[in-house]
Amino acid sequence: MAKIGSLEKKIEILGDASKFDVCASMASSRIPREKNRIGKPDKAGICHAFTPDGRCISLFKVLMTNKCAYDCLYCKNSCINQKSTAMFEPDELVKAFIGLHLRNYVEGLFLSSGVWRNTTETAEKMIEALSIIRKKYLYQGYMHIKILPGTDREYITQFQELADRVSLNVELPTASHLSEVSSTKSYYSDILKCQNYIKQNIDKGLTPAGQTTQFVIGSTNETDREVIERLLWEYQYLDIRRGYFSAFIPVKGTDLGKKKVDRVELKTRENFLYRVDWLARRYQYTKEEIYSILNEEDMIPLAIDPKIAVALQDDRFPIDVNEASYTDLLRVPGIGETSARRIINLRKVKQKIENYRDLRRVGSVVQRAKPFLIVDGKKMTRIIDYLV
Ligand code: SF4
Structure with a gap:
């Protein structure tokens, strides 16, 4: 000692x-740790x-x-x-x-x-x-x-x-x-x-x-x-x-x-603040867009992902995946910087995105993106389906 x-x-x-x-x-704290094991992240x-x-x-x-x-x-x-x-x-x-x-x-x-x-x-x-x-x-x-x-x-x-x-x-x-x-x-x-x-x-x-x-x-x-x-x-x-x-x-x-706190709720709040930070810092969401999703207590609702919450209020959706700009694609839930860039590149090579398989291949989360996109002239899921 x-x-x-x-x-x-x-x-x-x-x-x-x-x-x-x-x-x-920070290392993940989701996995339960056992004594006498190596690799403890804490x-x-x-x-x-x-x-x-x-x-x-x-x-x-x-x-x-x-x-x-x-x-x-x-x-x-x-x-x-x-x-x-x-x-x-x-x-x-x-x-x-x-x-x-x-x-x-x-x-x-x-x-x-x-x-x-x-x-x-x-x-x-x-x-x-x-x-x-x-x-x-x-x-x-x-x-x-x-x-x-x-x-x-x-x-x-x-x-x-x-x-x-x-x-x-x-x-x-x-x-x-x-x-x-x-x-x-x-x-x-x-x-x-x-x-x-x-x-x-x-x-x-x-x-x-x-x-x-x-x-x-x-x-x-x-x-x-x-x-x-x-x-x-x-x-x-x-x-x-x-x-x-x-x-x-x-x-x-x-x-x-001895202050009583709900640890799970606070951790979720921390996570959602990181998501909002990402939208503002990387995707240039305006402060008005971000404030628009706050509830009556001026808190981010923890039941819905902030990017989806903003998108649900955005009149531009659904957008045509074959015509949308890089900036508009970035605003589609399930599409990030890499997949938006790849969609633009794929469009250049193939002329057009024909189906969800093309979207999946570029790394988009199709299930999330579907209600906000028109693919080959079709819209497969209604935005309202997100709310039920
Ligand atoms: S008392 Fe305050 S300033 Fe000092 S180390 Fe702790 S948090 Fe930092």
Whole structure:
């Protein structure tokens, strides 16, 4: 067993404490896990992310410290909930990361942190470690750094000179919701202002992979409209690459640890927010289209896929698959970017799509797409059939 204060023990504590940060792709939690088996995806310490060229790489995912001066009520690391705390010295983090990298266990670093006493002291230690990794070990691989809320501008710039990607978690969609869970964190000066500094540095050419952010869903009574509004605002004004969503988990030992939540419903909500994000970010759905599917409580109805919900209200359907533009095809449920592109290509070669088999061959989900398409002059399923 590793001794308290040893590097192994710190890796164990600080790797485990980093598991609430979403880095890119998370392993599936749908499959029940059994004890004494290998391949458990919930073990903290190493996670996976996709590079801009589509490669999946493994990252050493860890906190610099799990002690934090902020008081977020849902967080095990907050100043009111701390029990077992640890902090890497810069050379310890370097040793741990370089050791794992040289043994080929990890290809990159995802470094986050609580705030040890103040942001300056913590940022300086993180920057020292990152500088050693880049300058002494000449490491050129991927580094994603979580910027601490309230970090000074000069330190943000130094982080961005060293990292490929940075992120700062907005956590809640409005200042008033943040004030429900933290009395010490300012929405504007600690979060939005810092995100704006990051954006200005990106505009000057720093941090080639841009910035991202993360929302916690369900720790307050925030609505989906508020989350989507903030998300779209961040895309428009801060040029974030993407937003991540993390369903709130009541963590034992925290102030919100006993909050009653429907875990299945929250997970579904998280999933539906990702779908809406995809429609806005990749398919350029307007905010009016997205808001049009919200229910009276300003929430996304969880009974119907958001893309189908928008399509059911869209007067352009059904559209002729042999005449529709790429943009219109993208709006058909069951047709994505790849299949829309392939349909256009197939049309060029074959002149026309003659039947559903052609559609299936290009990767469309025909059962979903049918009610919204006219194929060879025929429409096979009525849109109304979707509603029964
Ligand atoms: S700022 Fe982050 S680490 Fe600190 S208490 Fe809040 S959520 Fe936890």
